[in-house]
Amino acid sequence: xxxxxxxxxxxxxxxxxxxxxxxxxxxxxxxxxxxxxxxxxxxxxxxxxxxxxxxxxxxxxxxxxxxxxxxxxxxxxxxxxxxxxxxxxxxxxxxxxxxxxxxxxxxxxxxxxxxxxxxxxxxxxxxxxxxxxxxxxxxxxxxxxxxxxxxxxxxxxxxxxxxxxxxxxxxxxxxxxxxxxxxxxxxxxxxxxxxxxxxxxxxxxxxxxxxxxxxxxxxxxxxxxxxxxxxxxxxxxxxxxxxxxxxxxxxxxxxxxxxxxxxxxxxxxxxxxxxxxxxxxxxxxxxxxxxxxxxxxxxxxxxxxxxxxxxxxxxxxxxxxxxxxxxxxxxxxxxxxxxxxxxxxxxxxxxxxxxxxxxxxxxxxxxxxxxxxxxxxxxxxx
Amino acid sequence: xxxxxxxxxxxxxxxxxxxxxxxxxxxxxxxxxxxxxxxxxxxxxxxxxxxxxxxxxxxxxxxxxxxxxxxxxxxxxxxxxxxxxxxxxxxxxxxxxxxxxxxxxxxxxxxxxxxxxxxxxxxxxxxxxxxxxxxxxxxxxxxxxxxxxxxxxxxxxxxxxxxxxxxxxxxxxxxxxxxxxxxxxxxxxxxxxxxxxxxxxxxxxxxxxxxxxxxxxxxxxxxxxxxxxxxxxxxxxxxxxxxxxxxxxxxxxxxxxxxxxxxxxxxxxxxxxxxxxxxxxxxxxxxxxxxxxxxxxxxxxxxxxxxxxxxxxxxxxxxxxxxxxxxxxxxxxxxxxxxxxxxxxxxxxxxxxxxxxxxxxxxxxxxxxxxxxxxxxxxxxx
Numbered sequence: 001x002x003x004x005x006x007x008x009x010x011x012x013x014x015x016x017x018x019x020x021x022x023x024x025x026x027x028x029x030x031x032x033x034x035x036x037x038x039x040x041x042x043x044x045x046x047x048x049x050x051x052x053x054x055x056x057x058x059x060x061x062x063x064x065x066x067x068x069x070x071x072x073x074x075x076x077x078x079x080x081x082x083x084x085x086x087x088x089x090x091x092x093x094x095x096x097x098x099x100x101x102x103x104x105x106x107x108x109x110x111x112x113x114x115x116x117x118x119x120x121x122x123x124x125x126x127x128x129x130x131x132x133x134x135x136x137x138x139x140x141x142x143x144x145x146x147x148x149x150x151x152x153x154x155x156x157x158x159x160x161x162x163x164x165x166x167x168x169x170x171x172x173x174x175x176x177x178x179x180x181x182x183x184x185x186x187x188x189x190x191x192x193x194x195x196x197x198x199x200x201x202x203x204x205x206x207x208x209x210x211x212x213x214x215x216x217x218x219x220x221x222x223x224x225x226x227x228x229x230x231x232x233x234x235x236x237x238x239x240x241x242x243x244x245x246x247x248x249x250x251x252x253x254x255x256x257x258x259x260x261x262x263x264x265x266x267x268x269x270x271x272x273x274x275x276x277x278x279x280x281x282x283x284x285x286x287x288x289x290x291x292x293x294x295x296x297x298x299x300x301x302x303x304x305x306x307x308x309x310x311x312x313x314x315x316x317x318x319x320x321x322x323x324x325x326x327x328x329x330x331x332x333x334x335x336x337x338x339x340x341x342x343x344x345x346x347x348x349x350x351x352x353x354x355x356x357x358x359x360x361x362x363x364x365x366x367x368x369x370x371x372x373x374x375x376x377x378x379x380x381x382x
Numbered sequence: 383x384x385x386x387x388x389x390x391x392x393x394x395x396x397x398x399x400x401x402x403x404x405x406x407x408x409x410x411x412x413x414x415x416x417x418x419x420x421x422x423x424x425x426x427x428x429x430x431x432x433x434x435x436x437x438x439x440x441x442x443x444x445x446x447x448x449x450x451x452x453x454x455x456x457x458x459x460x461x462x463x464x465x466x467x468x469x470x471x472x473x474x475x476x477x478x479x480x481x482x483x484x485x486x487x488x489x490x491x492x493x494x495x496x497x498x499x500x501x502x503x504x505x506x507x508x509x510x511x512x513x514x515x516x517x518x519x520x521x522x523x524x525x526x527x528x529x530x531x532x533x534x535x536x537x538x539x540x541x542x543x544x545x546x547x548x549x550x551x552x553x554x555x556x557x558x559x560x561x562x563x564x565x566x567x568x569x570x571x572x573x574x575x576x577x578x579x580x581x582x583x584x585x586x587x588x589x590x591x592x593x594x595x596x597x598x599x600x601x602x603x604x605x606x607x608x609x610x611x612x613x614x615x616x617x618x619x620x621x622x623x624x625x626x627x628x629x630x631x632x633x634x635x636x637x638x639x640x641x642x643x644x645x646x647x648x649x650x651x652x653x654x655x656x657x658x659x660x661x662x663x664x665x666x667x668x669x670x671x672x673x674x675x676x677x678x679x680x681x682x683x684x685x686x687x688x689x690x691x692x693x694x695x696x697x698x699x700x701x702x703x704x705x706x707x708x709x710x711x712x713x714x715x716x717x718x719x720x721x722x723x724x725x726x727x728x729x730x731x732x733x734x735x736x737x738x739x740x741x742x743x744x745x746x747x748x749x750x751x752x753x754x755x756x757x758x759x760x761x762x763x764x
Contacts, residue, residue: 003623015385195634212609213626216602224595243383244595247642370547
């Protein structure tokens with residue numbers, strides 16, 4: 001087990017109706033006005049927007065609407081948000097949505113405090129030295145962004161999908177109401193499950209130091225995601241399953257499972273970022289394609305851990321059986337396992353591999369993941 | 383799964399040599415002087431005191447020595463610490479030791495800010511409205527106090543062992559260096575294992591709402607404690623086992639495993655507090671006596687969870703087999719399972735039962751745990 005520092009200052013307020021407390025949380029932190037970030041207009045139709053507005057108004061908190069944030073959020077939209085936040089001099093950002101909205105809000109919060117283009121922060125040209133306070137109401141559990149400092153954004157001009165991460169970009173308060181997630185489509189539930197599993201297994205398989213305790217925590221998360229996804233596919237209104245799914249999702253990427261581990265990378269995310277940057281595929285759908293292919297290429301490097309995974313998650317005996325079981329499970333829940341299902345063919349490989357060169361450098365994995373290796377992996381996913 | 387708020391602001395700095403950073407942590411928080419709380423003079427002989435002193439001096443941080451804190455810490459000593467902290471006007475408390483030192487330091491931190499006797503805070507006569515910042519260097523992993531807001535202290539005049547808990551009594555920074563724990567005796571290692579298991583299973587068995595995810599997290603902790611204790615009994619110098627044991631100990635009582643659960647109590651702690659208040663037995667040793675007896679009495683109320691425990695922890699089939707396996711494991715590692723091993727006999731039961739009446743009220747368990755029920759449980763432990 002390696003040394004680590006664990007500090008996660010986010011307050012998570014979890015449960016039915018908790019979104020009504022957002023005004024109170026903001027007031028307790030002295031916030032007077034927010035940039036209210038959201039995605040589609042759906043939150044206006046389903047009543048969530050009105051609930052939030054009422055809660056803000058009760059506490060005399062002003063807000064500036066900033067809607068239209070899309071999946072695989074883009075830096076041009078973040079720039080727009082930075083300008084709007086500055087123009088109105090808001091005290092904080094409030095994200096109402098899923099991971100894309102949260103990540104955009106975090107990037108805006110950091111961008112407002114950066115004297116230059118916000119993309120500088122993503123390419124290491126400037127550090128995230130400060131950020132507006134970040135508040136969130138989560139409507140889709142998948143990315144873990146509600147309790148971590150990460151924000152992933154795509155530069156649509158350069159086709160780079162990169163991230164920032166800083167002690168300043170932890171949400172101050174995140175509200176997670178599983179009931180708000182009951183309208184998530186079956187497709188997006190499946191993609192979300194794949195995303196959470198990806199967060200869980202990147203370190204689990206690639207860390208050079210991986211304590212058994214950390215592996216057990218990962219298995220607790222993965223087994224919970226599998227169990228609750230299956231329940232929700234049959235009974236979408238099962239609020240308990242929805243809640244456990246969401247809480248496991250938060251734990252998958254809030255630092256818990258990575259504390260004390262070291263030497264790990266995020267190769268599946270590295271590869272997937274090229275898919276979503278170039279083809280705008282849903283992140284989780286990209287991951288469920290990448291993971292089995294990567295595992296088939298990688299498992300010989302860590303056979304003990306793949307054997308463990310097969311046994312503890314699927315009750316199987318060998319690495320190959322465990323990988324096949326995961327792939328079959330992805331197929332069963334309806335998330336793709338082949339590039340062709342995403343409309344990506346062998347003809348697209350050169351463009352993907354070009355994009356992946358930059359990704360591999362950014363992820364610090366260029367040494368292991370040469371163009372040749374990446375081509376081998378991608379071909380397994382065709 | 384129930385609603386909850388999760389917020390754990392403690393920064394945990396974990397690893398070999400981290401105690402040398404204490405001056406830096408204090409300086410970053412603007413601390414100029416501390417009450418340095420510790421137990422025996424051992425830390426002066428083994429070099430830890432000098433390391434801490436040097437780290438403080440490097441940052442120009444003054445300190446007032448406050449040694450002599452004993453296991454099952456007492457309120458008279460806390461009062462002494464409050465007076466000393468006030469007399470010197472320290473900015474913060476720094477605990478260097480195990481759970482008893484940490485808990486005393488927390489009580490002092492809260493007591494300094496309370497205009498009245500510090501015991502008021504333990505009996506609900508006054509709330510913990512504020513506290514000095516709390517810093518800690520942990521030398522024994524067991525109580526979880528390094529990452530939670532609880533502090534348990536005995537009033538030796540009234541023989542009450544009660545606790546405080548408040549958002550103000552989370553440590554600001556806790557340093558956990560497993561290497562400092564390599565000199566823990568075999569006895570105390572075994573008692574610590576029992577304590578961690580007790581923290582884990584109180585909610586696991588008694589909660590009326592207990593999500594499967596929470597149960598899996600508990601099992602990850604318990605299985606890690608069992609595995610690493612066995613390793614450490616054979617190889618006390620195994621630093622990796624020492625580290626995993628400590629990290630599991632922290633997670634057992636930092637809020638993680640209880641989030642989303644409800645309706646739970648702490649009956650084993652309630653009973654044990656009478657043992658250590660009256661007979662000053664080591665807390666963990668008291669718990670390893672209480673747990674099997676309590677389980678034998680209780681398991682019929684939650685057979686599914688006891689079956690689960692038997693299977694997931696000991697690979698056995700029935701509640702009774704699981705309980706017997708735990709009891710046998712306690713015996714194997716050398717922590718007592720009978721009151722007689724603690725020098726407590728049937729003649730002591732009336733005094734214990736008298737003491738437990740107050741405990742049962744304080745723990746909110748008086749309805750279930752009548753004198754008759756408690757006698758039944760204690761007799762199983764004779």
